[in-house]
Amino acid sequence: MNPLLSLLQPYPFERLRQLFAGVTPSAQHRAISLGMGEPRHATPRFIQETLASNLAGLANYPSTAGEPRLREACAAWLQRRYGITVDAATQVLPINGSREALFAFAQTVLDPTRLGATVVCPNPFYQIYEGAALLAGATPYYAPSDPARNFAVDWDSVPEAVWQRTQLLFVCSPGNPTGAVMPLSEWERLFALSDRHGFVIASDECYSEIYFRDEPPLGGLEAAARLGRSDYRNLMAFTSLSKRSNVPGLRSGFVAGDAALIKAFLLYRTYHGSAMGPAVQAASIAAWGDEAHVQENRALYRDKFAKVTPMLAEVMDVRLPDAGFYLWAGLPEALAMSDAEFARELLAQYNVTVLPGSYLAREAGGANPGARRVRMALVAEAEECEEAARRIVQFIQSRT
Numbered sequence: 001m002n003p004l005l006s007l008l009q010p011y012p013f014e015r016l017r018q019l020f021a022g023v024t025p026s027a028q029h030r031a032i033s034l035g036m037g038e039p040r041h042a043t044p045r046f047i048q049e050t051l052a053s054n055l056a057g058l059a060n061y062p063s064t065a066g067e068p069r070l071r072e073a074c075a076a077w078l079q080r081r082y083g084i085t086v087d088a089a090t091q092v093l094p095i096n097g098s099r100e101a102l103f104a105f106a107q108t109v110l111d112p113t114r115l116g117a118t119v120v121c122p123n124p125f126y127q128i129y130e131g132a133a134l135l136a137g138a139t140p141y142y143a144p145s146d147p148a149r150n151f152a153v154d155w156d157s158v159p160e161a162v163w164q165r166t167q168l169l170f171v172c173s174p175g176n177p178t179g180a181v182m183p184l185s186e187w188e189r190l191f192a193l194s195d196r197h198g199f200v201i202a203s204d205e206c207y208s209e210i211y212f213r214d215e216p217p218l219g220g221l222e223a224a225a226r227l228g229r230s231d232y233r234n235l236m237a238f239t240s241l242s243k244r245s246n247v248p249g250l251r252s253g254f255v256a257g258d259a260a261l262i263k264a265f266l267l268y269r270t271y272h273g274s275a276m277g278p279a280v281q282a283a284s285i286a287a288w289g290d291e292a293h294v295q296e297n298r299a300l301y302r303d304k305f306a307k308v309t310p311m312l313a314e315v316m317d318v319r320l321p322d323a324g325f326y327l328w329a330g331l332p333e334a335l336a337m338s339d340a341e342f343a344r345e346l347l348a349q350y351n352v353t354v355l356p357g358s359y360l361a362r363e364a365g366g367a368n369p370g371a372r373r374v375r376m377a378l379v380a381e382a383e384e385c386e387e388a389a390r391r392i393v394q395f396i397q398s399r400t
Contacts, residue, residue, distance in 0.1 A: 007134045011127060012359040019344055019356070029351040032388040034376040036355075037176070037326065041246045041300055041379075044293040050286040051250075057278025064275045065266055066094035073288045074254040080291075081208075082222035084230075090259040091232065093266055094276045094284070097251040098206045098240040102170070103132040105236065108268040109168055109200050109261065112137025116165040122153045124177055124361035124370045126204065129170040138167065142362045145369050150321075151178040151328070155189055166199040174207040174217050177360050177375040178328045179321020181211075187223035194234050200261065203237045206253070209244040209294050210301050211323035221256060232257040236265075243325070244294055245287045252276065252284045301325055304382045311389040312376075315396040327376040328357070334400040339372050350391040 010018070016035060025031060065071070068088065075088040086092055095101035110117055110133070119133035123142035133140045141162050145151040153171075169190065173182040194201055203220035211217055220237045224230070240253030255265065269275075276284070287293075305320055309327065312318050317330030331342055339356040346352050357373030378385045 002135070004135050004137065008131055009127070012355060015359050016343070016353075016355060019340055020347060023344060023348050025347050025351040026349055029391065031351050031353070032380065032384055032391075033353040034355075034378065034380070034385070034388055035353040037377045037379065039243055039246045039248055039325075039379055040381075041297055043246050044287075044290075046290070046293075047245060047247060047250075047283050047287050051279050051283040054279040054282035057282070060278060062275040062278050062281065064270045066276055067278075067281050070094055070276075070281045070285050071254075073285045074256065077288045078221065078256060081216070082219050082225075084221050084225045086221070086232075086256050087259065091262055092254055092256045093262050093269070094281065095238070095240075095253045095255055095269075096274060096276055097242060097248075098204060098238040098253045099128055100251075100274070101238055101253065101255055102126075102128050102202060102204060103135075104268060104272060104274065105202055105238075105255070105265060106132035106136045106138070106168060108265050110136040110138050111167065114167070117167050118162060118165040119168045119170065120158065120162065120166050120199075121170040122172060122175065123364055124151065124357065125170070126172060126176050127360070130362075133168070140362075141166070142364045144364060147369070150180045150319075151175070151369065152180055152182075152186075155186070155193070163193055163197045163199075166197055169194070169199055169201045170204065171201060171220070172204040173220070174205075174211070174321070174323035176204075176207065176324065177326045177355075177357070177370075179207075179324040179326055181217040181322040182223075184218060184223055184226060187218070187220065188227055191224065191227060191229060191235075198234070200234045200236065200258075203235065205237055206240040206243055207324040208239060210298055210325050212302055212305060212320055213322065217323050231259075234258055234261070236261050241284060241287050244297070246297060247283075247287065250280055250283060252280055252287075300382070301378065304378045304385050307382065308378060308385050308389045311386070311393060315393050315400075325378050327378065329374055329376060331372045331374070332396060332400060335396060337399075339370070339374055342374060346392065346395055350395050352388045352391050352395075354392075 071088040117138040121129040236257040242248040354374040357370030361370035
């Protein structure tokens with residue numbers, strides 16, 4: 001067996017399963033889960049119909065690079081969404097969802113033979129970043145975050161010695177679990193560090209189309225273009241249809257950025273067997289070409305957050321995020337329990353599932369930045385999310 005597998009920590013949902021072992025949820029309430037970030041709005045009909053009408057493609061092996069029409073559809077979306085230009089032939093590559101690509105990309109760009117190979121990631125974070133680093137033979141470094149600034153990463157606190165060893169930096173904007181969006185000044189700081197130390201930046205942007213302000217979130221490629229880096233050197237942006245178009249089962253997205261990195265990633269993926277099926281490619285072309293369903297989807301989330309956030313804010317430290325579909329909520333000081341105890345008791349008494357914040361972070365400097373916080377995914381229908389919020393409020397009020 002690969003000895004590096006032993007370094008992997010249990011995935012958050014496995015830890016949640018273990019936490020809930022032996023718990024009998026209250027029979028007085030129907031189950032409501034805010035635990036998993038799985039889109040549950042209906043998949044648009046036109047995407048389903050396009051998928052079904054292209055099943056003849058199952059008789060053919062697909063190209064790992066994807067059909068030119070798909071890459072052109074992705075490039076056209078980037079131009080409409082961010083006002084940027086990419087070469088569809090050399091700067092875009094289809095992927096089977098951002099999760100597998102984020103993991104595989106680390107295996108492509110990391111060189112474990114270099115002493116002290118390091119991957120920097122936020123803390124709290126999406127656990128794929130950590131697993132990708134460990135299985136590539138690198139060491140994760142968890143950059144501190146500032147709770148006073150909505151858990152924005154404090155890049156200046158990362159020691160110079162760490163930056164010197166860094167080969168890959170994972171960023172997530174809009175962030176999971178906080179929903180924070182990185183401003184242009186933060187990107188400028190990271191680009192300067194990348195130029196100085198030569199590391200690659202992998203920008204996870206899968207939540208970019210669910211936002212609550214009038215202005216859409218800034219993307220990594222957009223930031224690069226604004227700062228005169230139109231070659232997108234040492235930068236790769238990862239995006240997905242899962243959240244944008246409510247098709248998590250389609251496993252479809254794309255990466256775009258530095259042509260040299262795309263070329264290397266294509267080579268890796270060719271051996272890895274990561275080609276996207278023709279029917280999925282056809283459905284993806286249709287999805288990337290339509291914005292009406294995205295606007296409708298965003299409106300559904302805006303309505304839910306507008307109703308639920310004020311309810312929870314009466315008893316928790318929570319506010320409307322910049323983007324994404326999570327609420328990153330702090331437990332009130334008067335509530336004498338950990339985030340894991342909170343999740344377990346909430347399930348037992350009110351049959352509502354939330355994810356302990358400490359499961360999404362690692363201890364650093366003697367503290368876990370996710371401690372006494374919970375992540376709530378408002379992915380269910382509005383009435384269900386409101387009902388869950390009412391039960392959470394009742395639970396907290398009964399304990400304080």
